[in-house]
Amino acid sequence: MTEDTPRRPPTSVDVARAAGVSQATVSYVLNDNPNARVSELTRQRVRDAAARLGYVPDASARTLRTGRSGIVLIPLSAARVGGLARDLLDDLGDELRLRGYTLVQYGERRLKGVAAAKAWAGLRPSAVIVEADRLTAASVELLRTSGTQVVIGLGGGPSPLVPVAVMDHAIIGALAARHLVERGCTRVAAVVPREQGIDAMGVSRLRGVRQIVPGAERIDLAFNPEEAGRLAAGGDLPDGIFAYNDEYALLVMSALQDAGLRVPEDVAIVGADDLLLASLVRPRLTTVRFDTLSLPSDLAVMIDELVRGERQPKPGAVFELFRPRLIVRSSA
Amino acid sequence: MTEDTPRRPPTSVDVARAAGVSQATVSYVLNDNPNARVSELTRQRVRDAAARLGYVPDASARTLRTGRSGIVLIPLSAARVGGLARDLLDDLGDELRLRGYTLVQYGERRLKGVAAAKAWAGLRPSAVIVEADRLTAASVELLRTSGTQVVIGLGGGPSPLVPVAVMDHAIIGALAARHLVERGCTRVAAVVPREQGIDAMGVSRLRGVRQIVPGAERIDLAFNPEEAGRLAAGGDLPDGIFAYNDEYALLVMSALQDAGLRVPEDVAIVGADDLLLASLVRPRLTTVRFDTLSLPSDLAVMIDELVRGERQPKPGAVFELFRPRLIVRSSA
DNA sequence: TTGTATGCGTTATCAT
DNA sequence: ATGATAACGCATACAA
Numbered sequence: 001m002t003e004d005t006p007r008r009p010p011t012s013v014d015v016a017r018a019a020g021v022s023q024a025t026v027s028y029v030l031n032d033n034p035n036a037r038v039s040e041l042t043r044q045r046v047r048d049a050a051a052r053l054g055y056v057p058d059a060s061a062r063t064l065r066t067g068r069s070g071i072v073l074i075p076l077s078a079a080r081v082g083g084l085a086r087d088l089l090d091d092l093g094d095e096l097r098l099r100g101y102t103l104v105q106y107g108e109r110r111l112k113g114v115a116a117a118k119a120w121a122g123l124r125p126s127a128v129i130v131e132a133d134r135l136t137a138a139s140v141e142l143l144r145t146s147g148t149q150v151v152i153g154l155g156g157g158p159s160p161l162v163p164v165a166v167m168d169h170a171i172i173g174a175l176a177a178r179h180l181v182e183r184g185c186t187r188v189a190a191v192v193p194r195e196q197g198i199d200a201m202g203v204s205r206l207r208g209v210r211q212i213v214p215g216a217e218r219i220d221l222a223f224n225p226e227e228a229g230r231l232a233a234g235g236d237l238p239d240g241i242f243a244y245n246d247e248y249a250l251l252v253m254s255a256l257q258d259a260g261l262r263v264p265e266d267v268a269i270v271g272a273d274d275l276l277l278a279s280l281v282r283p284r285l286t287t288v289r290f291d292t293l294s295l296p297s298d299l300a301v302m303i304d305e306l307v308r309g310e311r312q313p314k315p316g317a318v319f320e321l322f323r324p325r326l327i328v329r330s331s332a
Numbered sequence: 333m334t335e336d337t338p339r340r341p342p343t344s345v346d347v348a349r350a351a352g353v354s355q356a357t358v359s360y361v362l363n364d365n366p367n368a369r370v371s372e373l374t375r376q377r378v379r380d381a382a383a384r385l386g387y388v389p390d391a392s393a394r395t396l397r398t399g400r401s402g403i404v405l406i407p408l409s410a411a412r413v414g415g416l417a418r419d420l421l422d423d424l425g426d427e428l429r430l431r432g433y434t435l436v437q438y439g440e441r442r443l444k445g446v447a448a449a450k451a452w453a454g455l456r457p458s459a460v461i462v463e464a465d466r467l468t469a470a471s472v473e474l475l476r477t478s479g480t481q482v483v484i485g486l487g488g489g490p491s492p493l494v495p496v497a498v499m500d501h502a503i504i505g506a507l508a509a510r511h512l513v514e515r516g517c518t519r520v521a522a523v524v525p526r527e528q529g530i531d532a533m534g535v536s537r538l539r540g541v542r543q544i545v546p547g548a549e550r551i552d553l554a555f556n557p558e559e560a561g562r563l564a565a566g567g568d569l570p571d572g573i574f575a576y577n578d579e580y581a582l583l584v585m586s587a588l589q590d591a592g593l594r595v596p597e598d599v600a601i602v603g604a605d606d607l608l609l610a611s612l613v614r615p616r617l618t619t620v621r622f623d624t625l626s627l628p629s630d631l632a633v634m635i636d637e638l639v640r641g642e643r644q645p646k647p648g649a650v651f652e653l654f655r656p657r658l659i660v661r662s663s664a
Numbered sequence: 665t666t667g668t669a670t671g672c673g674t675t676a677t678c679a680t
Numbered sequence: 681a682t683g684a685t686a687a688c689g690c691a692t693a694c695a696a
Contacts, residue, residue: 010477024668024690025667026690036692042665056450058396058456058689060396060401060690103438146386250609254613254614367676
């Protein structure tokens with residue numbers, strides 16, 4: 001601040017000079033390298049000097065030298081991180097840090113396909129976790145050739161491209177549809193969000209619905225009250241709607257109520273994600289929730305093993321992270 | 333995948349060899365360096381070779397060489413990004429990319445103070461945007477010495493440490509409190525979330541409430557229905573509650589309704605953030621919303637100018653990004 | 665026990 | 681118009 005000339009960051013050479021040792025010794029001490037045996041006195045001198053200078057190792061230089069960035073990249077725009085994923089993400093970050101990785105979240109809505117993959121590849125991430133539908137053969141190939149060890153897809157079911165997928169959206173839709181049918185609904189529809197990014201998940205969930213109700217209608221809907229209002233006012237409505245998730249469910253429910261329809265007597269609604277709000281609104285929302293099958297630590301271990309090559313990934317393999325479960329709430 | 337030996341990523345040397353030029357020429361072409369004049373034929377050859385090999389420049393090497401990472405770091409855990417900030421973040425990322433920066437979101441709940449600052453500093457970010465209350469004099473100093481050009485604090489009001497702060501939480505509380513008083517409430521309380529990370533914002537908003545109602549009570553509340561239920565069942569309730577945000581407002585409202593109280597007749601509630609859900613629930617929630625004063629592009633420009641030193645930051649300065657505004661909804 | 669020397673991939677300065 | 685070459689900061693094999 002008060003300095004006009006922004007001093008360059010202190011380097012390990014600076015620390016070495018301050019401690020009166022060689023640069024290599026600094027590296028040995030600070031990384032607790034077991035191959036080199038350094039006296040306790042020297043260790044202290046080095047640590048003191050490092051602390052005094054405010055020395056922080058340069059991640060770029062380390063990455064360049066070691067050839068490993070330790071970065072686990074999650075190219076999700078913030079807006080698309082749902083309720084469940086949020087908590088998982090925080091936990092996963094902690095677990096990965098313990099193992100020497102850095103979880104980095106990186107949003108780039110405007111970049112598509114290979115262009116996006118280039119942006120990711122520039123960081124030379126050890127692993128990339130990304131929605132499976134954002135991946136193409138070309139982008140996966142680009143990541144591979146640029147050294148990314150692990151690509152994990154998030155999405156509905158097995159993928160021919162990437163070794164692992166982790167969430168089956170079709171089952172979610174199927175669970176919801178079965179509930180609606182058992183409830184006596186004769187005309188079932190599924191909402192597919194118009195928002196880019198989650199639309200693919202919506203289609204997957206719709207596919208699940210149609211496994212149960214082959215003729216289920218598709219309702220494309222943007223997340224705003226106006227469009228929901230038009231839907232409700234349009235008449236000729238189904239008597240059972242799977243609304244993609246709890247937020248859309250609330251949107252639809254509100255619109256139907258405004259149009260004078262009763263929920264669930266006239267139209268039954270099922271959400272998904274089991275957001276807390278589903279249990280807070282009146283009537284309470286029936287929802288499909290996800291039970292976490294794997295602990296974040298297990299996931300971190302898996303990523304670590306894949307990166308280190310101790311485990312071999314196979315395209316088409318599916319690691320199930322969540323298992324959907326229906327939560328029925330009395331709408332009273 | 334089918335390869336057992338993971339080929340090293342192609343480098344600019346590989347591209348040069350493939351194109352039959354020197355490595356420097358590759359760098360010139362791919363960076364459109366105006367100082368070097370390269371024939372159009374050579375340019376094509378280089379570009380072709382780069383595309384064919386799937387060459388992506390290594391960000392670490394570039395950072396090391398240029399001394400500029402172009403990283404704008406937002407150390408926010410995903411869970412703490414509220415509704416408004418989410419959209420802003422995505423837009424800001426796009427705008428920054430246009431200017432050659434990379435917005436990186438980076439969550440590390442477990443790390444505090446200087447330890448957290450060390451993790452940030454390792455990336456040698458050009459700028460760090462972080463909640464002001466997570467900053468200490470020591471951590472700001474560490475960032476500065478490690479080369480971070482710009483530290484922007486997010487928080488309530490001016491800070492002696494960092495040049496800029498961007499959101500005044502006290503005003504939010506004050507607006508809500510004034511509404512409750514005008515509505516005729518005689519006993520006002522403010523909810524302060526127990527969740528770490530947002531508790532500080534809660535305190536700031538409470539401070540604003542007390543600017544209007546000096547004796548306003550403080551309700552510490554975790555985000556779960558059980559605790560809200562105990563609050564509602566406890567009796568001796570205020571007749572006006574500012575619930576921190578819309579989600580907490582819904583939580584409190586639900587608990588009060590379960591306890592047989594009428595909202596807003598018995599207890600009036602005001603939320604904040606103007607989430608869409610505030611207008612969807614019945615009764616509709618009165619809320620304090622934030623109007624965006626600065627476009628994301630303006631913010632990106634500001635960051636760019638600060639990084640390039642074209643603008644001098646002053647500690648204590650306040651860049652107002654949002655202006656709170658009360659939205660009153662008929663509770664009918 | 666500690667120091668010297670080398671190279672990671674890139675950009676940029678100089679020759680040619 | 682293009683090619684050698686030197687750093688950037690760090691980790692590590694090897695020499696002392």
